[in-house]
Amino acid sequence: MKLSKKKKNKQTVFCFNVQHVLPKIFPRKPRDFSLPNSSWGKEMMELYNHYNRLTADQSVYLCCVSSGGAYLSKIIQSKARLFTRNIRDPGAAFEYVLFFRQDKLKCVCIFQAGHLLEGPPGHVHGGAIATMIDTVTGTHASLLSAPVMTANLNVNYRSPIPLGSTVLIESILDKEDGRKMYISCRVTSTDGSKLHTEATGNCPQPGESSEGPSHL
Numbered sequence: 001m002k003l004s005k006k007k008k009n010k011q012t013v014f015c016f017n018v019q020h021v022l023p024k025i026f027p028r029k030p031r032d033f034s035l036p037n038s039s040w041g042k043e044m045m046e047l048y049n050h051y052n053r054l055t056a057d058q059s060v061y062l063c064c065v066s067s068g069g070a071y072l073s074k075i076i077q078s079k080a081r082l083f084t085r086n087i088r089d090p091g092a093a094f095e096y097v098l099f100f101r102q103d104k105l106k107c108v109c110i111f112q113a114g115h116l117l118e119g120p121p122g123h124v125h126g127g128a129i130a131t132m133i134d135t136v137t138g139t140h141a142s143l144l145s146a147p148v149m150t151a152n153l154n155v156n157y158r159s160p161i162p163l164g165s166t167v168l169i170e171s172i173l174d175k176e177d178g179r180k181m182y183i184s185c186r187v188t189s190t191d192g193s194k195l196h197t198e199a200t201g202n203c204p205q206p207g208e209s210s211e212g213p214s215h216l
């Protein structure tokens with residue numbers, strides 16, 4: 001898989017952009033969702049600025065995963081959106097920005113959970129948390145190797161995440177075994193003092209005979 005690095009708004013951007021990689025499959029114009037918007041709270045902005053500064057030394061990259069697409073019918077293709085980016089109202093759902101720390105082979109995601117992600121009253125839905133974990137681990141494994149599919153994801157919810165709050169989602173590579181990447185992930189408060197969720201996942205590159213995204 002080809003990844004490109006480019007300078008953008010003084011950031012070094014690790015452009016994990018399906019539009020760039022797969023122009024035939026994802027033909028629509030990409031849109032960058034990783035830039036700050038008016039919905040971002042103070043914590044989200046401070047953390048973004050912190051990691052953004054680190055991009056200057058080229059060991060940290062901002063990962064832009066923007067609009068997606070589909071390889072099915074033209075109708076689906078024209079309507080498809082990357083799940084985590086499909087609600088256009090800023091701040092309503094998944095506000096996140098993902099950085100890849102090449103120095104530590106680690107991904108750090110700053111995630112602000114919007115009001116449409118409610119599960120238990122006042123707190124974030126477990127499926128929304130798993131979605132973000134899957135996004136981080138899947139992107140991480142793909143950056144380290146080639147496009148992967150999540151085969152297995154184990155999630156342990158340790159403490160609820162208040163709706164509207166900002167959390168850190170950090171993933172590390174535990175083990176690589178052939179085309180399987182074992183990634184673990186922790187969701188914590190931004191100061192790291194509170195553990196919200198832990199997860200482990202196995203993300204293999206699909207085999208040639210797989211129905212998975214050999215198209216990726």
Ligand SMILES: CCCCCCCCCC(=O)SCCNC(=O)CCNC(=O)[C@H](O)C(C)(C)COP(=O)(O)OP(=O)(O)OC[C@H]1O[C@@H](n2cnc3c(N)ncnc32)[C@H](O)[C@@H]1OP(=O)(O)O
Binds near residue numbers: 134138149202206
């Ligand atoms: C580009 C934008 C990116 C944005 C980031 C978003 C990331 C989102 C990630 C996802 O949500 S992916 C969608 C959810 N996942 C799926 O739909 C996957 C469905 N499953 C499959 O397509 C296939 O089962 C899969 C590609 C995962 C594997 O099929 P293959 O035919 O390629 O391989 P195979 O079945 O031989 O398994 C490969 C290895 O993985 C192991 N494996 C397979 N399924 C497993 C499982 N469930 N648990 C543990 N290990 C598993 C399997 O044992 C084997 O180990 P060994 O090589 O040691 O023999």
